[in-house]
Amino acid sequence: MADLDLRLDRMDQLPGAMARTAARDVRTLFPESTLITLEGRQKDPLFVSALIHGNETVGWEALKKLQAWMTHHPLPRSLLIFIGNVRAAEQQKRMVPGRPDYNRIWKGGDTPEHALAARVLAEARAARPFAAIDLHNNTGANPLYALVHERRAPDLQLTSLFAAHAMWTRNPPGTLSEALSDFCPAITAECGHSGIAANEEAAFNLILDALHIDHWRGEADLDLDVYRVTGRIEIDPDAAIVFEHGAAGDIELPASLEKWNFFDRPAGSTFARLLNGKDVVRVCDDDGRDVTEDVFRREGDRLLLTRDFTPAMLTVNETAIRADCLGYLMEKA
Ligand SMILES: [Zn+2]
Incomplete structure (x- = not known):
């Protein structure tokens, strides 16, 4: 304007x-x-x-x-x-x-x-x-x-x-x-x-x-611990996000998600569940390249981490998730 x-x-x-x-x-x-x-x-x-x-x-x-x-x-x-x-x-x-x-x-x-x-x-x-x-x-x-x-x-x-x-x-x-x-x-x-x-x-x-x-x-x-950002996690703006097991939606995230911030999450651990089979999660690196396949793998409805990662800025605030992002995945630099 x-x-x-x-x-x-x-x-x-x-x-x-x-x-x-x-x-x-x-x-x-x-x-x-x-x-x-x-x-x-x-x-x-x-x-x-x-x-x-x-x-x-x-x-x-x-x-x-x-x-x-x-x-x-x-x-x-x-x-x-x-x-x-x-x-x-x-x-x-x-x-x-x-x-x-x-x-x-x-x-x-x-x-x-x-x-x-x-x-x-x-x-x-x-x-x-x-x-x-x-x-x-x-x-x-x-x-x-x-x-x-x-x-x-x-x-x-x-x-x-x-x-x-x-x-x-x-x-x-x-x-x-x-x-x-x-x-x-x-x-x-x-x-x-x-x-x-x-x-x-x-x-x-x-x-x-x-x-x-x-x-x-x-x-x-x-x-000082220095972490390199591997990717920024974005959720499809139309996706229904739930934080409760068994609730209906497109993606289920743990209610305690924010407790993962700056704590190491091991390879193979579950990050989220995709409830309708829809790919509503996208991870982009600093150059905007889609690195979703590099950081997550699917096993049934579960989205698992492919390597050890340290999350940061994860939030359960849906307004913040939609206005900005879900959070970041980092690795020690
Ligand atoms: Zn700010």
């Missing part, structure tokens, strides 16, 4: 009222997407983004903690902060219905959202960031982990400030951190469920630690 004019605002401080403002009221302070520049001792900024998904409030809450910290401490490094999808935040939704997902617009496209993303990216590139962190929450139950797009020591060091797991992937296409990884170390920090104080604290600590890094260490010095 060319009718929507998305403005990009600029500020050089965090508004004082932020401390008392919930993410859903973000537009009282940031009526439009905003880039905020804060000066610190080291000039190449840390890029931090929040509310790329409107219902994932961890970044907003972490910035409020940062603002409180800044009242007593000078910034060791400059910050370039992007407040993303304020309209979706106002609606407490991942994205505005009928509009693009703000974490899929960073690789070119012809909507007003893509134009906004291109402007932000050009400014970020020109600022020569030291590193970049995009803060998100998860729908499913997952430990803290980060997405990295290049297997580089700085990207992994950023991850290790925050989590024990790095998920190495370029999928799905058009994410903010992947675009940023073209010109600086960049991660998506996946901070667990929204509204959990410990997750907000973890996100704040990540920003603080990253602000204090003055050199990058080698990968060998890091205590």
Whole structure:
């Protein structure tokens, strides 16, 4: 829709009222997407983004903690902060219905959202960031982990400030951190469920630690599990999904599916049941190639894993499954 004019605002401080403002009221302070520049001792900024998904409030809450910290401490490094999808935040939704997902617009496209993303990216590139962190929450139950797009020591060091797991992937296409990884170390920090104080604290600590890094260490010095994504699991949008044994549907998944996240699943174990014989599961690798046959084999109505895999981001939330995907299968890299 060319009718929507998305403005990009600029500020050089965090508004004082932020401390008392919930993410859903973000537009009282940031009526439009905003880039905020804060000066610190080291000039190449840390890029931090929040509310790329409107219902994932961890970044907003972490910035409020940062603002409180800044009242007593000078910034060791400059910050370039992007407040993303304020309209979706106002609606407490991942994205505005009928509009693009703000974490899929960073690789070119012809909507007003893509134009906004291109402007932000050009400014970020020109600022020569030291590193970049995009803060998100998860729908499913997952430990803290980060997405990295290049297997580089700085990207992994950023991850290790925050989590024990790095998920190495370029999928799905058009994410903010992947675009940023073209010109600086960049991660998506996946901070667990929204509204959990410990997750907000973890996100704040990540920003603080990253602000204090003055050199990058080698990968060998890091205590981190790195997983390569083998494929993204998609379910046919028309398929009836059931989580209860014996219920009628096209695909039966275990109700406890999310407990598999970041735990190893052995070769030959059952992943799902296909109840009507219809192939409603598709797995695609980072290049969009169909790798379903490579990761699953059929035995009767069961879908079995062909090798040992570690799942991640599995969710039982049907809206998330249909809007995004069921989850990912990974292998140690
Ligand atoms: Zn998100």
